[in-house]
Amino acid sequence: MGINKYNSEGYYDPTPHEALSNIIREEKAEKKSAFKPLVYICSPYSGDVDENVKKARAFCRFALGQNCIPIAPHLMFPQFMDDANPKERELALFMDIVLMGKCSEVWVLGNSISNGMTTEIEKAKKRRQTVRYFNAGYEEVEDL
Secondary structure, eight states: OOOOSBOTTSOBOHHHHHHHHHHHHHHHHHHHHTOOOEEEEEOOOSSSHHHHHHHHHHHHHHHHHTTOEEEOHHHHGGGTSOTTSHHHHHHHHHHHHHHHTTOSEEEEESSSOOHHHHHHHHHHHHTTOEEEEEOTTSOEESOO
16 A cells, blocks of 8 residues: 555645655665574684683674674683583584574684684585675775
């Protein structure tokens, strides 16, 4: 049902038509912007853990600013799993891959790719997920 350009008496009345059309357009834009895709945050964890966690948090904040929902399991799993324990690290990487499968894109941050990141990127490419690379300034680049 469209908005009539004529008033109830049958006279052409463009002002209310334009105002109501703008309201409907804004409502549609709000609904469209409500969609936030899941993006998997792929960044280093091991090594300088404190610095890498700080960078991953900032990258998640960047993704949020891009209207996305960031998924960064390497910020969550170390809260209750031991990255130094090979069995737990393997299990965490398995769970990372499962979560990554729920995401529409994989976002890779940094100038270097760790072994865990390499595994994640290869799996994402095998699944034909979109993999996007970002430098330290959050500028998208072709590849790292």
